[in-house]
Amino acid sequence: MASTNSRFDAFVRWTGRFAIGVALYVVDLTVFIILALRSWRGWLSLEKRSSRLPVINQIVFTGVDALPVITLLGLAVGISMTAQLLNLAVDFGTDKEMVQLVATIIGMELGSLITAIVLIGRSGSAIVVDLGNMKLRKEVMGLELLGIDINDLIVAPRLIGASISQMSLSVFFAGIATFGGVAVAGLLLSSSYFRLIPPLLSAFTPVQITAFLIKNLLFGMIIAGTACFHGLRVGVSPTELPQQTQRAIVNGLLLVFVLDGMFALALALS
């Protein structure tokens, strides 16, 4: 009995420590992101080349360069999921319900999550390795010794660029996966599915669209924020680089999924 109690106590202690650790991590990350955004001089003037260029570079790397893979994934999800969903739902759902299903599941949820997963794997990991190597080679210190604010030159542009990219790519992905999926279902299964395209255009309410855009901006912040946060935590040993990369990817994924769940819950309750 005493042994069971002590094991239970140990479990409670571990759970408490874990919860406090997670809460502190989220606070640390949030403060890090807020401080970086506050430092960005681009808020004052986007005409400044040194403020504008890093953001554009990040949008090109995270957004434009990821277009081919997002297009392919969007088409794949359209074919595999949207078309199948319609094929299954057609027997027991009305047109309105089918459109709602596709708009909510594929457009609103899957689009954001799959885009976020691609960006975490593609850009998040690249940012950690990039910043981690800069820390190891003392390039970050070299910049600071020139009076350059790292938050302004390096962190904030990545946060802003990744957020804009995540938002734009999610809209793009949602469009391809929903309309492409309906079109594929119409071409391959039955031409009657084409009738769902006009109602699909009006299926997204302004509240849903606003929540979708805000959610994806926050996803972008989380992806670049965790990446920069962990990249700049690399100290002097190269062995820290893979460790911090792994933490950035895992934590980024966790936070994105938790935030997505919170948004879904809030929308369902509203």
Next chain:
Amino acid sequence: MSDAPILVARAMVARGGRSPLELAVARGEMVCIVGPKGSGKTSLLDALGGLEAPHSGSVDLAGRRTDALDSKAWLDLRRRAAFVIAEAPLLSVVDALVNVTLPAIYHSIGTPTEVREQALALLERLGWRGDLTLLPAFLDEHQQRLLALARCLILKPVVLLIDEPFRISDVSGWRHFGSVLSGVRSDGVAVVMVTHNLAFVREAQARIVFCGVEGPRCFVDWREFSHDPSPEVEGFLAEFGFHAATVL
């Protein structure tokens, strides 16, 4: 040009140091910090340059007390007080010219075209010979060090603190870099460096801070340093092949 000291250490004890240092460096002066390995030369330079708070005492650098700066004031100070660490790191993802122009463009010293012209003129004055379109990884260490120095000088600092500038140079390399540093000094910039290159220290007629077991000691020039009777200084000079008969 004002004769007021640009760097003042008052009863300053660096991290791990033993005895306090009193030092005042005016514009156009050169101070070489020398001493055996592990004697705390880099810690002393870090404290003088505001990279680390002194253990006790205070440092005034370019008119600012270094232990009373917030992060923004510290970044502002770095434009006037240049610091090149021993590794002289450059930004590896941009080419040689951008490495030099980046700080000036960041601090809005001029338009990109003006900054580019300034950078090219500066590099020519420093005796740069090389391809400015190459990434730092494709440059030799002497060229990398010149670029690290150039990107500090483009901000027109009043004091330059530099750690081990001749660390990797061959004889022609250090002679060239030494003449560059002497030129920087002639332009009115105070130069404070850590070095093991006693041949340069002797030629440059610099003031000397010797870091020994008892802590840092100041000498007005090479002559005073080389005639110091303490066994520690004699032993240090002998280690580098400078004996009493040859020190002058």
